[in-house]
Amino acid sequence: MWRFKSSKLARSVNPDHNLRPSLRMRKVVWGAVQSLGAGAFSEKQLPLSGPPTQTGAMEEELKCPVCGSLFKDPILLPCSHNVCLGCARNITVQTPEGETPVQSRASGSSDYDYLDMDKMSLYSETDSGYGSYTPCQLKSPNGVRVFPPAIPHRQCTLTCPLCHRSVSLDERGLRGFPRNRLLEAIVARYQQTRGASSSSSNAVKCQLCDRNPVDAAVMCEQCDVYYCNACQQRCHPSRGPLAKHRLVPPPNKAAGAGASGGGGGQQPPATARKPATCVDHEAENFSMYCSSCKAPVCMKCLEEGKHAKHDVKPLAVMWKQHKCQISQALNGVSDKAKDAKEFLVQLKNMLQQIQENGVEFEACLVAQCDSLIEALTRQKAKLLTKVTKEKEYKLKVVRDQITHCTMKLRQTTGMMEYCLEVLKENDPSGFLQISDALIKRVTSSQDQWVKGALEPKVGPDFDLTLNTDSLLQTILQLDFCQGKVPPAPLLQLEKCCTRNNSATLAWRVAMPTINPIEGYILELDDGNGGQYREVYVGKETVCTVDGLHFNSSYNARVKAYNSIGVGPYSKTVMLKTSDVAWFTFDPTSAHRDIVLTNDNQTVSCNSYDDRVVLGTAAFSKGIHYWEVSIDRYDNHPDPAFGIARINTMKDMMLGKDDKAWAMYVDNNRSWFMHNNSHTNRAEGGITKGSTVGVLLDLTKRTLTFYINKEQHGPTAFENLDGVFVPAVSLNRNVQVTLVTELPPYSERALDTNQ
Numbered sequence: 001m002w003r004f005k006s007s008k009l010a011r012s013v014n015p016d017h018n019l020r021p022s023l024r025m026r027k028v029v030w031g032a033v034q035s036l037g038a039g040a041f042s043e044k045q046l047p048l049s050g051p052p053t054q055t056g057a058m059e060e061e062l063k064c065p066v067c068g069s070l071f072k073d074p075i076l077l078p079c080s081h082n083v084c085l086g087c088a089r090n091i092t093v094q095t096p097e098g099e100t101p102v103q104s105r106a107s108g109s110s111d112y113d114y115l116d117m118d119k120m121s122l123y124s125e126t127d128s129g130y131g132s133y134t135p136c137q138l139k140s141p142n143g144v145r146v147f148p149p150a151i152p153h154r155q156c157t158l159t160c161p162l163c164h165r166s167v168s169l170d171e172r173g174l175r176g177f178p179r180n181r182l183l184e185a186i187v188a189r190y191q192q193t194r195g196a197s198s199s200s201s202n203a204v205k206c207q208l209c210d211r212n213p214v215d216a217a218v219m220c221e222q223c224d225v226y227y228c229n230a231c232q233q234r235c236h237p238s239r240g241p242l243a244k245h246r247l248v249p250p251p252n253k254a255a256g257a258g259a260s261g262g263g264g265g266q267q268p269p270a271t272a273r274k275p276a277t278c279v280d281h282e283a284e285n286f287s288m289y290c291s292s293c294k295a296p297v298c299m300k301c302l303e304e305g306k307h308a309k310h311d312v313k314p315l316a317v318m319w320k321q322h323k324c325q326i327s328q329a330l331n332g333v334s335d336k337a338k339d340a341k342e343f344l345v346q347l348k349n350m351l352q353q354i355q356e357n358g359v360e361f362e363a364c365l366v367a368q369c370d371s372l373i374e375a376l377t378r379q380k381a382k383l384l385t386k387v388t389k390e391k392e393y394k395l396k397v398v399r400d401q402i403t404h405c406t407m408k409l410r411q412t413t414g415m416m417e418y419c420l421e422v423l424k425e426n427d428p429s430g431f432l433q434i435s436d437a438l439i440k441r442v443t444s445s446q447d448q449w450v451k452g453a454l455e456p457k458v459g460p461d462f463d464l465t466l467n468t469d470s471l472l473q474t475i476l477q478l479d480f481c482q483g484k485v486p487p488a489p490l491l492q493l494e495k496c497c498t499r500n501n502s503a504t505l506a507w508r509v510a511m512p513t514i515n516p517i518e519g520y521i522l523e524l525d526d527g528n529g530g531q532y533r534e535v536y537v538g539k540e541t542v543c544t545v546d547g548l549h550f551n552s553s554y555n556a557r558v559k560a561y562n563s564i565g566v567g568p569y570s571k572t573v574m575l576k577t578s579d580v581a582w583f584t585f586d587p588t589s590a591h592r593d594i595v596l597t598n599d600n601q602t603v604s605c606n607s608y609d610d611r612v613v614l615g616t617a618a619f620s621k622g623i624h625y626w627e628v629s630i631d632r633y634d635n636h637p638d639p640a641f642g643i644a645r646i647n648t649m650k651d652m653m654l655g656k657d658d659k660a661w662a663m664y665v666d667n668n669r670s671w672f673m674h675n676n677s678h679t680n681r682a683e684g685g686i687t688k689g690s691t692v693g694v695l696l697d698l699t700k701r702t703l704t705f706y707i708n709k710e711q712h713g714p715t716a717f718e719n720l721d722g723v724f725v726p727a728v729s730l731n732r733n734v735q736v737t738l739v740t741e742l743p744p745y746s747e748r749a750l751d752t753n754q
Contacts, residue, residue, distance in 0.1 A: 062187050065161045066091060068222045069246065071187050075177040077158070079165045082183055088174050093157045172279070178295065181276050194251060204250045206231050218247040226250055289318040383466065394458045401457055412445050483515035486560035486567040495542070496556075496573055500582050501617065503575045504544045507558050515562045523559075523569075527552035527577075527621075549621045551579045581624050582741045583617035583726070590614070591650040602631065603728065604735040610653040612660075614644065615726030615738070623744045624696045626726060627706075632735035633667070633688045639734045640664035640673070641692045642716075643703060644727035654729035661717045662727070663705045665692070670707075672716045682713035695744065696724065 064071050066087035073085035083091070156169040170176050205213040206228035216226035220236060222245040227236055236242055275285045276296070284298035292310035301307060419438060425431055487510045495506035505522065522536040527549050536543045548554060553576045557569045584600035591611040595604045605611050615626075628641055640654035642662030648654070655662035655673030663672050667685040671678045684707060686692065693706030703717040728736060 059190070062183075062190055067246075070191065071180075071183055074180040074183045074187075075174065076180045077160050077165075077177060078167055079160050079163050081160050081162045082180050083161065085174065085179075088158060088177070091158065091161065092169070092174070093159065094155070175279060178279060179276075208235055216250045219250045221246045221248060287315055288312050289315050291318075387462065387464065390462055390464065394460075394462075397458045398456065405454075408448060412448075415441060415445055481564050483562075483564050484513070485565040486513050486515075486517045486562050487511060488568045488570045489520065489541075489558050489560055491556075491558065491570050491573050493573065496575065498575050498577050501548045501550050501577045502544055502546045503548060503554060503556070503577065504542070505556055505558070505573070505575075506542045507570060508541060509560070513562070515564055517560045518562050520558055520560050521566070523557050524548075525555045527554050529555070532557070547618055548577050550577050550581050550619070550624065551622050552577050580741050580743055581617045581619070581626070583615045583626075583738075584740075585728075585738060586614050586616045586725075589646070589650075598737065602735065602737045603730070604632075605730050605732050608731050608733075609651070610640070610729045610731050612644070612648060612650040612652070612654050612727060612729045614646070614648075618646070618723050618725050619643075619696060619698060620723045621698050623699060625693060625742050625744045627691050627693045627739040627742060628728060628736045629739060630686055630688055630690045630692070630734070631737055632733075633686065633690075634733040636667050637731055637733040638664045638666040639728065639730040639736065641694055641705070641728055643694070643696060643720075643724040645722070646725055648727065652729075654727050660727060661703055661720070662729070663692075663712070663716060664729075665707070670705075670712060672705075672713070674717065680713050680716070684712065691739075694726065696720075697744075698724075 062070050064084045064087055066083055071082060071084055074082040075085050075088055076082055157166050158169060159166045203215045204226050206216045207226045208231040214228045217229045218232055219226050278284045278298035281298050281300045284300050286296035286298055288297050290297050290307045290310045290312050296315055297307055489507040490510050492506045492508060497504050519537060519539050521534055522543050523532040524535050525532050535545050553574055555572050555574055557572045559569045560567045585596050585603050587596050587600055590613040593605050593607040593611045594613045595606060603613050640662040642654055644660035648659040649657045653664060654660045656676045658675040661674045663670055665686050667687060669685060670682050672680045690708055695704040701720045702715050703720060704715050705712045
């Protein structure tokens with residue numbers, strides 16, 4: 001029984017043929033791009049005489065996938081792939097009648113798993129391409145086993161070496177496949193062009209010589225490499241797997257030989273190509289095209305009724321139509337090729353960027369590690385200084401103890417020697433004369449060596465321990481974080497604005513980041529160019545900051561943060577608040593008896609008791625002036641005007657607690673009041689239509705009042721410090737309206753005088 005594993009056959013000669021189709025497609029595009037035009041492609045337009053790189057790229061299209069050489073008598077398989085006629089004979093397989101074709105069996109049985117065999121053929125050039133139990137050992141020159149002639153009642157099968165599709169041969173055998181005369185003509189033209197270019201150029205050099213390459217002696221058609229005799233013997237011996245490769249003379253020698261044989265070195269003129277004839281009727285030329293069979297046919301085929309119900313069209317019409325389709329398709333491929341070329345340029349630029357960024361990153365890494373080493377070195381010096389001080393202290397203590405002990409020991413030793421000499425005397429009277437004093441000295445000397453006197457004051461060990469475990473663990477865990485800190489946000493200046501003493505800022509992300517942004521930090525300075533402080537932390541990209549100083553310029557900046565860390569600051573933007581304050585009465589903090597109208601600018605009260613209402617603006621610096629006009633004044637009440645803290649009492653006259661500074665006035669006189677202390681009575685009161693002005697000068701920390709544009713009394717209060725809001729207290733007999741956006745009264749008076 002014949003057995004055949006077709007998957008290896010396609011790679012029996014060239015193991016990388018499984019990668020060739022996509023490579024061919026890319027290479028033929030470059031040749032086609034140069035010759036694309038508005039019309040259809042003709043044979044004359046093929047880029048056979050283009051640059052060597054294009055010609056060499058197209059050469060892959062002109063090689064047989066079985067033998068690896070240029071096509072010779074190519075035939076067209078039903079799958080639209082081509083093989084040489086001789087190679088087709090070599091790869092024809094015989095199977096017993098009724099046996100399942102190779103392709104279907106390979107898909108249903110693990111014995112014919114050609115995917116695994118493809119992998120094996122990629123690593124072994126000695127693989128013949130298929131397995132067989134036949135005793136036949138005949139081989140073709142290319143290393144493909146040749147089967148014996150067909151036995152009757154045997155079915156012949158041909159498998160495409162590229163797509164592995166199998167087709168059964170009929171009684172005509174290989175003659176049933178059409179001959180690809182167009183490809184044959186292109187190969188012939190290509191050989192002529194290559195021969196002409198080779199004969200006009202210098203001798204081809206060996207491609208493996210290290211220095212001073214010599215002329216090549218042979219070329220391997222499979223390796224496509226030129227060798228001199230020495231390199232061929234060393235690198236490409238004619239044995240083992242390389243014995244199957246075909247060595248031919250280099251093109252220049254072949255051309256030279258042809259020139260010498262032909263006389264004068266002239267290329268033989270190309271013979272005119274005969275028109276293609278029908279396979280079944282060799283005397284008939286193709287004149288029609290069957291769209292159903294996708295094959296050219298002759299008139300006799302039509303007369304015999306072989307294509308009776310098929311869609312048959314004139315050959316010339318289909319020829320032009322298909323050429324136009326190929327031209328249009330190549331236009332699209334050309335665009336893709338241009339995109340691929342731009343992509344290659346982008347990749348090459350990226351290579352340069354990667355090199356530069358790599359060098360920069362390496363330098364940054366070295367700098368960071370050096371800074372760590374430098375910090376460790378500084379800390380090492382500090383620790384060594386501590387150890388040195390401890391050592392010197394211990395040495396001093398021990399040396400002092402040695403000196404003291406040595407002196408005492410010398411004294412004790414001297415006294416002992418003296419006592420021994422005294423004991424040697426035999427004069428009792430003389431002995432008793434000094435014995436009492438001597439006994440006292442000995443006893444006193446003994447008392448000097450008390451407990452602890454003979455013990456060291458310091459120990460030899462250093463009571464210092466350096467715990468480096470956590471630091472060492474941190475160093476060992478030091479590694480790169482995947483990702484980067486977010487880039488600096490971009491402040492959207494067209495959306496940044498100020499209103500009164502509020503500032504609104506908007507920003508956006510400059511570019512998308514790998515690690516998502518977790519939030520933003522907005523910072524403002526103090527309005528005088530001082531230090532920045534955080535005013536907002538969150539995920540929003542728009543923020544309004546209230547309570548700023550009037551007539552002040554603030555610098556603002558923002559930065560983003562993610563899981564990796566905090567990114568850099570954005571550019572700084574300067575925002576200027578209003579020169580003068582505009583505000584109304586605040587309905588949210590007013591007493592419930594207060595009634596506000598006229599967009600919260602007019603206030604009245606429902607109670608006979610005084611009730612307090614505050615303004616919406618707060619002041620902590622600058623000079624501010626506002627007025628209150630008296631719209632209604634009945635029964636001589638005494639409303640109060642001034643400033644207060646935000647938490648002042650709302651159910652009593654303004655100024656009765658320590659959180660308000662006010663002037664209360666009736667129709668004849670006025671008083672200043674703070675913490676229920678009445679001072680500076682002044683003559684002159686208010687009536688309907690009067691205006692009361694309040695001047696808060698926080699640069700001088702003073703509060704002054706005006707009635708009908710005239711200063712009323714002396715400066716009311718001094719040494720004011722903190723945050724203040726405008727305030728009014730009134731009862732049901734009074735109605736007033738607030739007037740704001742006024743410059744300081746001193747400026748208004750100056751303008752009036754001028």
